Amino acid sequence: MLLVEGLQASYGDSRVLFGIDLAVARGEVVTLLGRNGMGKTTTVRSIFGLLRPAGGRVSVNGRDLTAAAPHLIARAGLGLVPEGRQVFAPLTVEENLIATARGSGKAKWTLDKVYRLFPRLKERRRNMGDQLSGGEQQMLAVGRALMTNPALIVLDEATEGLAPLIRDEIWSCLRHLKDEGEAILVIDKNVDALIRFADRHVVIEKGHVVWSGSTPELVSTPDVKTRFLQV
Template sequence: MLRVENLQSAYGDSRVLFGIDLAVERGEVVTLLGRNGMGKTTTIRSVFGLLKPRGGRVTIDGEDVTGRPPHLVARRGLGLVPEGRQIFPNLSVEENLIATHRGGRGAKWTLEAVYRLFPRLKERRRNGGNQLSGGEQQMLAIGRALMTNPRLVVLDEATEGLAPLIRDEIWACLRAIKDEGEAILVIDKNVDALARFADRHVVIEKGRVVWTGTTEALRTAPEVKERFLHV
């Protein structure tokens, strides 16, 4: 579904990505791993057109979307849960969700479906985005991405800054989303939690892919964690 080939990006004269290759197929969960500053968020920004690539290709179901504006990339079926959540603080929970809804009758993800996935959002549906805890804001950010009825959900730092119990709740929700048949591309530092439900992993170091493989392969390669993922 999503294919990234030889993706190269820079901020001004500072090169950050030197040829990233990755793919996510339908219904698959893929992680993008690496220490801070290795290019993970830059990869996501480049895929979504938030940063125009200097080279390479991004395709969705074979259609070239390289460097297109973010709203056009989103219309091709990618839903983003950005780093820092970036919800609308002055809108209510329900208004945040309605604001991104896309899809007519028969769409899988509706208000009711999101509320079933996140009962706490239903309880807080009249509260403003700025009245939510960090965990609730992350649930809202995920729900808002789902309301676009994407074919691929992309999460940048899925559980950053959240308490362990809330992290577990987010992981459970991501497993439920996978069970619904959604494809997921996720960035997070909690490798062991990701390995419980992810299919494949892509590890990057200094803007290059240095390892890729299945969860089973990652479990039997402790040197990958030690060399590229431990701080």
């Protein structure tokens, strides 16, 4: 579904990505792992057209979308939960969700379904985006992405800065999405939580893929976590 081949990216004269390869199939959960500053968010920005790649290829369902405009990436079926949530502060919860809604009356994700997934959002539906807690904002960011009815949802730092109980709620949500058959690419530092439901993992270090494999392979290779994921 999503295929990234040899992705390169730079900020000015500084090269950040050096040939990133990753793929996400339909219904698959893949993680992108690595310490801070290793290129995870740059990879996401390059996939979504927020940063023009310096080389490589990004394709969705066989369609080459390398360096396409972000709105075309979204129309192709990619939904983003960005780092820092970036909810629309001047809008209510419900307006945030409706603002990104896409699909016909038979759309899989509707306002009612998002409210069933996150009952707290329904309770706060008339609150403004900047009146929510960090956890509520993350729920809203996930719900907003789902309202685009994506073929693949990408979460950049899925639980960063959230309290343990809220993190557990987000993990429960992602497991539910997997059960619903959603394809997910997720970035997060909580490896132990990710291996409970993710299918495959891609580890990057200084802009290079240094390891990739299945969850059983990651569990059976503890030195990967020690060498590339621990601070």
